[in-house]
Amino acid sequence: MQKRILGRSGLEVSALGFGCMGLSYGYGPATDRKDAVELIRAAFERGVTFFDTAEAYGPGINEEVVGEALEPVRDQVVIATKFGFVNGVPAEGLDSRPKRIRQVADEALKRLRTDRIDLFYQHRVDPNVPIEDVAGTVKELIEAGKVKHFGLSEAGPDAIRRAHKVQSVTALQSEYSMFWREPEAQILPLLEELGIGFVPFAPLGKGFLTGRLDPKTVFAKDDFRSTVPRFQADALAANQALVDLVMAMASEKSCTPAQIALAWLLAQRPWIVPIPGTTKLHRLEENLVGADVVLTSDDLARIAQALDGIEVHGARYPASYQNLINR
Numbered sequence: 121m122q123k124r125i126l127g128r129s130g131l132e133v134s135a136l137g138f139g140c141m142g143l144s145y146g147y148g149p150a151t152d153r154k155d156a157v158e159l160i161r162a163a164f165e166r167g168v169t170f171f172d173t174a175e176a177y178g179p180g181i182n183e184e185v186v187g188e189a190l191e192p193v194r195d196q197v198v199i200a201t202k203f204g205f206v207n208g209v210p211a212e213g214l215d216s217r218p219k220r221i222r223q224v225a226d227e228a229l230k231r232l233r234t235d236r237i238d239l240f241y242q243h244r245v246d247p248n249v250p251i252e253d254v255a256g257t258v259k260e261l262i263e264a265g266k267v268k269h270f271g272l273s274e275a276g277p278d279a280i281r282r283a284h285k286v287q288s289v290t291a292l293q294s295e296y297s298m299f300w301r302e303p304e305a306q307i308l309p310l311l312e313e314l315g316i317g318f319v320p321f322a323p324l325g326k327g328f329l330t331g332r333l334d335p336k337t338v339f340a341k342d343d344f345r346s347t348v349p350r351f352q353a354d355a356l357a358a359n360q361a362l363v364d365l366v367m368a369m370a371s372e373k374s375c376t377p378a379q380i381a382l383a384w385l386l387a388q389r390p391w392i393v394p395i396p397g398t399t400k401l402h403r404l405e406e407n408l409v410g411a412d413v414v415l416t417s418d419d420l421a422r423i424a425q426a427l428d429g430i431e432v433h434g435a436r437y438p439a440s441y442q443n444l445i446n447r
Contacts, residue, residue: 121134121135121167121408122135122411124390124392125317126269126291126391127290127291127311127314127316127391128315129269129288129315129316131198131291134167134168134170135386135393136395136396136407136410136411137169137319137393137395138168138170138171138397138404139172139321139396140173141172141173141174142397143159143160143182144156144177144178144181144185145177146177147345147399148340149342150181153185156185156399157185157188159398159399159400160186161189161190161193163404164193164196166404166405166408168408169197169198170197170198170200170393170395171190172200172201172293172319172321173199173200174201174202174241174243175243176202176205176208176210176243179205179208183201183228183231186199186201186232187233191233191234194234198239199237200239200293201240201241202242202273203216203224203240203241203242203243204216204242204273205243205244208224210444214247214248216242216245222257225266225267229266235265235266236265236268237266238268238269239268239269240261240270241270241293242271242273242275243273245274245446251282251286252283255282255283255287255289258270258287269290269291270283270288271289271292271293273292273294274293274295274445275446275447277306280316289316290316290317291317292318293319293320294318294320294321295320296318296320296323296385296392297324297385298365298423298427299326299329299359300322300432300436306447312389317392318391318392319393319394320385320393320395321395324378324381324396326345326348328351328356328359329378330376330377330378331366331370333351335353335356335357348437349434349435349436349437350433350434354433355433358433359432359433359434362427362432365423365426365427373413375409378396379407379409379410379413380410381410382394382407382410383414386410386411387415396410
């Protein structure tokens with residue numbers, strides 16, 4: 121597995137990380153703990169050194185799984201987790217008060233079975249707490265040795281700039297894929313300017329870019345996609361042109377649509393590190409091959425031209441989720 125450095129921070133990670141959320145939260149029933157631990161360890165054995173979790177995934181359960189899985193190889197991996205919700209429950213609202221940040225850090229250290237958090241993200245910007253106070257609190261945790269790097273998730277340009285002045289931001293995590301290109305307008309240029317790495321979550325469009333979803337797909341009630349406008353039948357049908365594009369390119373390159381989607385992201389900037397997630401070993405192995413797929417400048421130009429001609433239908437989130445996004 122190739123390595124990348126997140127911005128100008130010096131934090132080196134595998135070119136593809138592993139998003140652990142889906143093992144415990146968001147996409148239906150949690151994976152059996154033993155199986156989840158084995159899958160995380162399988163990712164490490166195949167070269168992955170960057171693992172993403174959060175207090176909110178459970179809450180706490182996902183951190184416990186990640187901690188158990190990575191304890192034997194702790195010094196060989198980078199672990200990212202997040203703070204920012206009341207009691208670690210998104211439905212209860214935002215909470216990035218300094219006291220709460222310190223509490224989350226201490227609890228995460230115990231669940232992760234470690235003495236430091238490599239990358240500590242604010243999960244969502246809290247409008248009730250000045251971002252300077254958030255950055256200052258994480259700066260104190262860094263000075264205390266409990267945290268190594270500071271990150272933001274789904275933050276907008278103003279919050280990123282203000283936070284970065286107080287404590288250097290190592291990485292921004294936000295959704296980015298062929299299915300959601302909003303970061304290209306303002307976020308990517310800003311990160312390049314400030315030397316901040318970018319960690320795209322949902323790099324496979326929450327499964328859409330794999331080509332395995334269609335208008336007849338029915339999502340379980342505990343799969344959050346059941347509430348997302350762009351995953352309703354009419355939107356899935358309207359967005360099929362995007363899947364057709366990815367599948368056509370995959371056929372040309374003798375690889376899978378998922379591998380094309382990941383290769384495309386990696387080609388956008390050298391400091392982008394996607395974190396695809398899965399609950400299945402064969403999908404993990406498929407995703408990791410995406411780091412080896414080479415897209416030429418001509419390939420990328422053709423994809424860019426095609427993407428510019430495709431209008432994506434359906435909102436990314438229902439209103440209740442979108443209200444938490446800082447842009």
